[in-house]
Amino acid sequence: MNTNTNTTMRTLLIAILLVGSAAVAFANDFNSAKQAAAEGNWVQAAEHIRKAIDKNPQDIPTVALAAKIYLELDIHDTALTYARRVYEEDDDEKENVLLYSQALTETEQAPAASPILRKYLRKRDDVDVTLALVNALVAADSLKAAELVATTARDKHPKSPATYLALGNIYFNSKPIPVFELAVQNYDKAIELDPNLVVAHFNLAICFWRMGNRETDNDLANEYFSRSLREWDQVTKLDPKNARAWYEEGKILYLAGKYSAATTALQTYRTLRPLGTGEIMASWYLGESLFKQNMCDSAKRHLEDAAVKIDSLKPKVSLMMAKCNFMAKQWRASVDYYKAALPIKAKWDNVDYWYFGVAAVVAGDTAMAINVMAEAADRDPKQCTFMFRYALLMQGRYMYARSNEIFRKRLANCSDSLDAKIHVFIGNNFYADSLVDSAIASYERALAVSPTYMYATLRLGETLLAKGDVVRGPALLNSVIENGKASTSADDKRYAVGAIIRLNGQDIADKKWQAIVDRSKTGTELDPKSVGSWIYLGFGYQGLQDVENAKKAYREVLKLDPNNETAKKNLKALGA
Numbered sequence: 001m002n003t004n005t006n007t008t009m010r011t012l013l014i015a016i017l018l019v020g021s022a023a024v025a026f027a028n029d030f031n032s033a034k035q036a037a038a039e040g041n042w043v044q045a046a047e048h049i050r051k052a053i054d055k056n057p058q059d060i061p062t063v064a065l066a067a068k069i070y071l072e073l074d075i076h077d078t079a080l081t082y083a084r085r086v087y088e089e090d091d092d093e094k095e096n097v098l099l100y101s102q103a104l105t106e107t108e109q110a111p112a113a114s115p116i117l118r119k120y121l122r123k124r125d126d127v128d129v130t131l132a133l134v135n136a137l138v139a140a141d142s143l144k145a146a147e148l149v150a151t152t153a154r155d156k157h158p159k160s161p162a163t164y165l166a167l168g169n170i171y172f173n174s175k176p177i178p179v180f181e182l183a184v185q186n187y188d189k190a191i192e193l194d195p196n197l198v199v200a201h202f203n204l205a206i207c208f209w210r211m212g213n214r215e216t217d218n219d220l221a222n223e224y225f226s227r228s229l230r231e232w233d234q235v236t237k238l239d240p241k242n243a244r245a246w247y248e249e250g251k252i253l254y255l256a257g258k259y260s261a262a263t264t265a266l267q268t269y270r271t272l273r274p275l276g277t278g279e280i281m282a283s284w285y286l287g288e289s290l291f292k293q294n295m296c297d298s299a300k301r302h303l304e305d306a307a308v309k310i311d312s313l314k315p316k317v318s319l320m321m322a323k324c325n326f327m328a329k330q331w332r333a334s335v336d337y338y339k340a341a342l343p344i345k346a347k348w349d350n351v352d353y354w355y356f357g358v359a360a361v362v363a364g365d366t367a368m369a370i371n372v373m374a375e376a377a378d379r380d381p382k383q384c385t386f387m388f389r390y391a392l393l394m395q396g397r398y399m400y401a402r403s404n405e406i407f408r409k410r411l412a413n414c415s416d417s418l419d420a421k422i423h424v425f426i427g428n429n430f431y432a433d434s435l436v437d438s439a440i441a442s443y444e445r446a447l448a449v450s451p452t453y454m455y456a457t458l459r460l461g462e463t464l465l466a467k468g469d470v471v472r473g474p475a476l477l478n479s480v481i482e483n484g485k486a487s488t489s490a491d492d493k494r495y496a497v498g499a500i501i502r503l504n505g506q507d508i509a510d511k512k513w514q515a516i517v518d519r520s521k522t523g524t525e526l527d528p529k530s531v532g533s534w535i536y537l538g539f540g541y542q543g544l545q546d547v548e549n550a551k552k553a554y555r556e557v558l559k560l561d562p563n564n565e566t567a568k569k570n571l572k573a574l575g576a
Contacts, residue, residue, distance in 0.1 A: 029055065030062055037065065040241030042072045043277060060089050067099055072243075073277055076107045087116070094126065101132050110139035127153060127160045134166035138173050146170050161197050164190040168200070172207055180211045198239045202248070205231035209252050228252065232265075243272040247282050250289075259289040275301070280309045288320070296324030315344040319352065326355040334359040335368075350380035358386065361393060369393065377406055384414035391425070400429035420450035424459055431463060439463050454480050454495040462502050470506075477503050481519070484526055493526045497533060500526075504536040513543030524556075531560050538570060551576050 033048035049066045056062060064086045070079035080103040087100035097120045101113040113136035120129050130153040137146035147170050154163040168186035171179040184207055190200040205228045212224030232249040235242060250265030266286035275283065287302030300321065307317040322337035338356040341348070353376030360369035373390040381387060387410040394403035407422050407429075427442030440463050446456035458480050465473030477499040484496020500523040504516050517540035523533025538553035551574055557567035 030059075030065070033065060033069065037069055037072075040239070040272075042069060042243070042272070043274060045069045046073060060086055064096070064099060067103060071099075071103060071106060073273070074279065076103070079103050080107050080109075091116075092120075092123075094120070094129065097129060098132055101136055105132075105136050105139050108139075110136045114140065114142070125156070127157050127162050131162045131166045135169060138169055141175070143170060143173065143175060159193060161190040161193040161200065164193070165197070165200050165203070168203060168207075172203065172210075178210065180207055180214075183207050184211075196238055198235055198242065198245075201231050201234045201238065202242075202245055205229075205235065205245075205252075206248060225256065241272060243269055243278060246272065247279050250282065251285055254285040254289050259292040262286075262289040263293070270302075275305050280306055284310075284313060287317075291320050291324070294327070296321075296328065299324070315341045316347075319344065319348065322359075323352070323355060326359050331359045331363040335363050335365060350376065351383065353379060354383050354386040358389065361389075366393070366397070370397070377409065381409045381413045384410060384416065384418075387414065388418060388422070391422075395425065395429060398432075400433045404429045420446045420453045420456060423449065424453075424456050427459060427463070431459075436463060436467055440467070454483055454492050458495045458498055458502075461499065465502065465506060474503060474506070481522065485522065497523050497527050497530050501532040501536065504539075508536075508539060511543060513540045516540035517544065520553075529560055531557055531564065534560065535564070535566060538567065542570065542574070547574050550574060 029048050029052035033045045033052055036042070036045035036048060046069050049062070049069050052059075052062050053066055063082045067079045067082035067086060070076070070082065083096075083100045083103035087096045090096055097116060101117050104110065104113040104116075114133060117129055117133040117136060120126070121133065130149060134146045134150045134153075137143070137149065147167075150163060150166040150170055153160070154167060157163050164186045168183045168190065171183035171186065184204065187200050187204040187207065190197055191204070194200070208224045208228035208231060212221045212228065215221035215224060229249075229252075232245060232252075235245040236249070239245065246265050246269035250262045250269055253259075253262035253265055256262075263286065266282055266289065269278070269282050270286060273279070273282070283302040284306040287299045287304075287306060290296075290299035290302065303313075303317040303320060307314045318337045318340035322334050322341055325331075325334035325337060334355065338352070338359070353372055357369045357373035357376055360366070360372060370393065373386075373393070376383070377387060377390055387406060391403045391406035391410065394400075394406060404426050407426050411419060411422055423442050423446035427439040427446070430436070430439035430442060440460065443456050443460035443463065446453060447460065450456070457476050461473050461476030461480065463473075464476065467473075480499040481496045481503075484493045484499075487493065487496075500519050504519055507515050507519075516536055520533050520537035520540055523530050524537060527533065534553050534556045538550050538557065541547075541550035541553060551571060554567040554571045554574075554576075557564050558571075561567070
């Protein structure tokens, strides 16, 4: 054999091996897809069938299997394309007819399915094809024709569960009002003939749910709901990988507000139909069910998956994520999500306005916060904590009249332990606006609510003293000091120090140095870190010509406040 012949033979052998290898690979992909489909692993089946189709797109059994897999995964357009090819290859084969009619029906082309099925039935009578025709007629709203076909089939095949299933579907879809009772009778009969008929249990579950929603008697409605859930349990026991059953059950539980149970069912559905496959509304129902249980991190990916595919859900998802981020104290993210949810502002809960406002405050967007909180206060003034924060925000922005308006609205809608403090804050706003008499009246109201409230006593004493009342003012301030000396409360001690400083300020004009020293010593005992007490102690000693003690006091000031210019200046004047 010459060299050219040897080369030709080697090339031929390689080609044969390559073809054989490709055939083996194709067979492996097809068989893997078939096996996965038989086990209900439809997503895995789709991965294998794609490879098989790529390798041999003309193989009819492969195309038929692809159509079945894509129908199961609700990829209807692709399924219809493949089913049509299979039917055109052999329109006399029962399985091809059923596959194509199912694809037409599920792609909302049910009227086109009826002629195909009737054509087959003219040649031979078949219960399965008859049931498919009934379903196609029901989907096409040809209910009278469907009933005629179904009753005829039942008379011919009285022991066939499929005929009763078909009749049940007709009554369930009856227009204008479904006849659920007759639907239930026929589904029950189908199950009596075949207890393992999954689709009959499936339809019965939906039927009971619809009956429960229609029922005005709560007890009877709850009984229907219970029966519906029992049928779903039966479906999932008979066919645990029936993704559609898990979806329908989860949807029903979601609509019933049973979010924990809905989560379990819908998570099972998402295991069978991962994100990116199956019913997109499953992501919405699952995401919202998780959200209702405050499981925001888990909810997020499902909600966002739904929003990516359904534009109308985007603002709803933004609103949920705004709340989630508020609870997680992610203030800037919360603000951004609330802004994205503005298109559905009419659907916000009243508390959303408060959340938005508070988040904006903490995120540093005070101007926006003020506007949002103004609307919140009008909508929901009984949100006591938020009303208090809003009034403080107005106070901090020097909007004293608005702050008092909110404080008063809170007092009208909430009565709690903050009432006395609110009266004091109202008084402080009046004082800041130079409305001294109104401030005094507010402080007195605070003391009427809580006679032992030392902050109110302090503010009333300070204000009376500022007005020139040298009798009541000092008396009230001295009572605050005596209370602070006897109290273990840090607040009471702080108020007492405030009273000491205020009285010292009054006495320094009259050069009552000894009184200032005595009072300031008390202040340093109550709060050794009080710069005001130490500096007044220095003033007092300096006024008494007690240089050494004055220096000591000023040095204590500089320990606490190294940049205190008054202490530095006075020490220098004393030669230190």
